[in-house]
């Protein structure tokens with residue numbers, strides 16, 4: 001069994017970059033990325049890629065047209081491949097049983113049925129999308145009722161890349177995880193990664209462990225963010241400094257230094273969705289205590305987002321009605337244009353509800369994306385939102401600046417100019433602790449940093 005031709009269904013944040021790197025590192029393998037969204041495919045074939053990731057453009061430029069192709073020809077691409085990756089979205093269900101928690105698996109099922117229909121000979125079917133544990137059983141069941149001459153092996157190969165560092169993560173992964181029942185099939189997929197990943201970082205497990213490991217990894221990471229955010233509130237109440245606390249505990253090798261940055265909460269397409277899915281599965285399996293334990297990670301995260309908005313209102317004399325507030329950063333983290341589940345949505349909606357005028361600036365998020373993310377704010381509220389082309393313009397005339405994303409350029413803003421252009425008394429709310437607080441305070445601006453001692457109520 002040797003993989004010579006790959007088809008990946010789903011040209012999103014995961015499928016696009018992952019396949020670009022596989023094609024780049026394996027020139028002998030033909031890689032076709034397909035999607036039902038023709039606009040997205042056109043963008044992948046253009047100079048303006050639909051996903052912003054540092055380093056992605058170079059990789060795509062090297063491989064596109066050589067052995068990397070983006071296409072809407074889904075059926076023929078499946079037929080030509082001997083390995084099909086499923087990388088479609090698995091959003092939280094919004095209807096029926098499990099609404100609000102369970103994953104919506106309709107796209108997974110639709111893709112699997114298409115693979116069953118169009119695949120030829122022996123095909124490896126690889127789950128790349130994050131899925132509920134035991135999803136492979138569904139995939140296998142659908143594939144088992146196909147006409148003669150077709151055979152399949154189903155593998156789980158979850159992606160651990162983080163947005164903003166996707167290319168780095170793909171080139172140099174901590175580990176590649178392959179779960180499967182057939183060791184030959186696992187070995188065939190491992191051989192693809194072995195083109196650039198050291199063998200000791202390629203782990204093979206059973207199918208269910210692989211599916212479970214992906215959900216668990218995201219749950220543990222999100223849990224750390226909620227843990228430090230919970231402590232950030234406690235720091236503010238007591239005069240401790242969350243950054244000093246994080247540094248002190250991070251030196252303990254059992255805890256480690258990563259994922260200990262307080263913020264306005266975690267965002268992104270995965271953490272909330274995957275934890276809610278875990279919660280739903282635990283409830284389903286009769287484990288309510290386990291479900292409640294994990295659900296608290298999401299509850300704390302929601303609380304933190306509202307806490308930031310509440311703090312802004314409180315500091316501005318308990319009213320922001322008619323006041324201009326600069327929102328610096330809308331993406332859920334730096335180095336991405338992704339706004340899915342970004343804490344900025346909750347913070348902005350809360351401020352809009354209080355009657356604020358928001359001047360939003362993000363170096364990579366367009367006005368259209370901001371407006372569509374805030375769409376349910378209603379038509380009146382959208383008149384309160386301005387998207388401006390620079391941070392300086394956002395801050396001019398503002399009563400407050402709220403830094404929500406830690407873009408590098410915010411560290412070096414011209415605070416002298418900003419200070420003189422803001423309405424006094426001016427406030428800066430740094431939810432990432434990424435600004436030079438001392439310098440900004442010296443300019444006569446009040447500064448609140450998440451989890452910082454100066455926030456202590458006297």
Ligand code: UDX
Pocket residue numbers: 009010011012013014015034035036037040087088089090091107108110111128129130159269270
């Ligand atoms: C998604 C999931 O969110 C994540 O859990 C999973 O691990 C990988 O897939 P992402 O790539 O970020 O992550 O999603 P998205 O950017 O929405 O891309 C999914 C793509 O699949 C979309 O472009 C969509 O058009 C496409 N799709 C969806 C299909 O091509 N066919 C379908 O039937 C459904």
Ligand code: UDX
Pocket residue numbers: 159160161162163164218221225258259260261262263264265266267268269270271332333
């Ligand atoms: C995550 C996982 O890291 C990745 O392995 C998985 O494949 C997909 O989900 P991603 O959502 O892209 O990746 O970004 P990540 O870097 O994990 O950040 C998630 C959120 O947590 C962001 O909003 C980020 O700002 C926030 N965060 C992260 C903090 O608030 N503090 C931290 O210390 C770390």
